[in-house]
Amino acid sequence: MSEYLRAGLRLVPPAVGWQHTIVAADVVLGDHGAVTGYSAAIGRPTLLATFPDHDVAPGSVIEALGKSAPHVDFRQSLHEQLHRAIGDYEPDQFHTVRELTSSIPDESARTLRQVFYQLMDLPEPDRAAVVRPFDPSELTIEDGxxxxxxxxxxxxxxxxxxxxxxxxxxxxxxxxxxxxxxxxxxxxxxxxxxxxxxxxxxxxxxxxxxxxxxxxxxxxxxxxxxxxxxxxxxxxxxxxxxxxxxxxxxxxxxxxxxxxxxxxxxxxxxxxxxxxxxxxxxxxxxxxxxxxxxxxxxxxxxxxxx
Incomplete structure (x- = not known):
């Protein structure tokens, strides 16, 4: 990525930081990966730069993403398509993606902790499960x-x-x-x-x-x-x-x-x-x-x- 960093790219680390980035994004341009799906699920205007249908499981959240997100036409201005994705975005555009992403929105922390303690055969704490917000200071971008x-x-x-x-x-x-x-x-x-x-x-x-x-x-x-x-x-x-x-x-x-x-x-x-x-x-x-x-x-x- 060195040439692109010298061109001004800001590179987000692959493991930690993508969560902060999609929360802050005005628009997301992605592929058939999970991060693109999460972007659409939390209500970000989302476009697809590439989408290999043969690699996508039928009935999956990513298949729903491919049907509801606009695909980039690289023969046209990317600048205009990004702005169009923001301007044309409708709140229910990714309704199916959101439903398939989680059947228990806002309850995953409680449910996952319950499963983890069952697997460890330990009593679950009686206090509420904590959902820690993403700290901006934890995002270290490789700044081009x-x-x-x-x-x-x-x-x-x-x-x-x-x-x-x-x-x-x-x-x-x-x-x-x-x-x-x-x-x-x-x-x-x-x-x-x-x-x-x-x-x-x-x-x-x-x-x-x-x-x-x-x-x-x-x-x-x-x-x-x-x-x-x-x-x-x-x-x-x-x-x-x-x-x-x-x-x-x-x-x-x-x-x-x-x-x-x-x-x-x-x-x-x-x-x-x-x-x-x-x-x-x-x-x-x-x-x-x-x-x-x-x-x-x-x-x-x-x-x-x-």
């Missing part, structure tokens, strides 16, 4: 960080840029995205895949060591990666320094909205691609990405000419 992205950045005004990002680790390098003129590759400098690093138009460096100045980190990026046109050194997630290969430099700070300074790199890339020179960059630029709006403050400098 997006390390490489194919980015489309389009100027919508003199101080506004629309950015769309696709995870480069799981997007074909021969896809039509690469053929589009406005697509550029943004990669973190610690990415393990060398071909992505050597083809990146923008390279980002996260939190340089205390003994390394931002100027040194920027210089090393430019020296080590000749294809890089713009380097970004992030002092934190919301502040950083950007330098073009010709020496033009700017500092950036995210002042409003979610986002990171790498967004500023893509905005500047779009600015320069439109034929506008570096010194004319605005003091503040608004970037829309997905449903978000991020405001970034820029402070531009140009190299001294002697």
């Amino acid at each position: 960080i997006a390390c490489a992205a194919l980015v489309s950045a389009e100027l919508s005004s003199d101080a506004s840029v629309h950015v769309t990002r696709w995870p480069a680790d799981v997007t074909s390098h021969h896809s039509a995205l690469h053929e589009a003129a406005d697509i550029h590759l943004v990669v973190r400098s610690d990415h393990p895949q060398r071909d992505l690093l050597t083809h990146a138009a923008i390279l980002t460096h996260q939190n340089p060591p205390n003994d390394m100045h931002a100027d040194q980190a920027l210089a090393e990026i430019m020296a080590n990666y000749p294809a890089c046109r713009l380097a970004v050194v992030a002092n934190s997630e919301r502040t950083g320094v950007l330098r073009h290969r010709n020496g033009d430099t700017a500092t950036a700070e995210v002042v409003d909205g979610p986002g990171d300074v790498a967004l500023a790199g893509s905005a500047i890339h779009a600015w320069l691609a439109s034929g506008r020179p570096w010194p004319t960059l605005p003091d503040k630029i608004v970037i829309t990405h997905g449903p978000f709006r991020t405001s970034i403050q820029l402070s531009v400098t140009v190299p001294m000419v002697t």
Whole structure:
């Protein structure tokens, strides 16, 4: 799963954590496994990505799931299908799944404890059986960080840029995205895949060591990666320094909205691609990405000419 983790996937452990996840989910996309069945049984909008009918027992809860849950059409937009599953969900959609999952809802703790003590030939405690809630702190997610992205950045005004990002680790390098003129590759400098690093138009460096100045980190990026046109050194997630290969430099700070300074790199890339020179960059630029709006403050400098 390493490529997908580098694309931003958050991976839930297989044994503990799926319970917390389906309780919190807005929509579940699954297969013919038990977790997908439980998701539908507790009332979560549920879709099926795959469903091998020959592996499903007739009359089972999973067969009922296959008959009541929509199946994903991978020729269509997954984004739209997920939202449709939420919008079209009816409370009784998985009525049969829920009935087959348990004939004694809310009584399983009492019934199971009774069976366990009978099997051990011990007297059952006279207090009520405890149903312990799932503690969020017990869920330890393997949290992926997006390390490489194919980015489309389009100027919508003199101080506004629309950015769309696709995870480069799981997007074909021969896809039509690469053929589009406005697509550029943004990669973190610690990415393990060398071909992505050597083809990146923008390279980002996260939190340089205390003994390394931002100027040194920027210089090393430019020296080590000749294809890089713009380097970004992030002092934190919301502040950083950007330098073009010709020496033009700017500092950036995210002042409003979610986002990171790498967004500023893509905005500047779009600015320069439109034929506008570096010194004319605005003091503040608004970037829309997905449903978000991020405001970034820029402070531009140009190299001294002697």
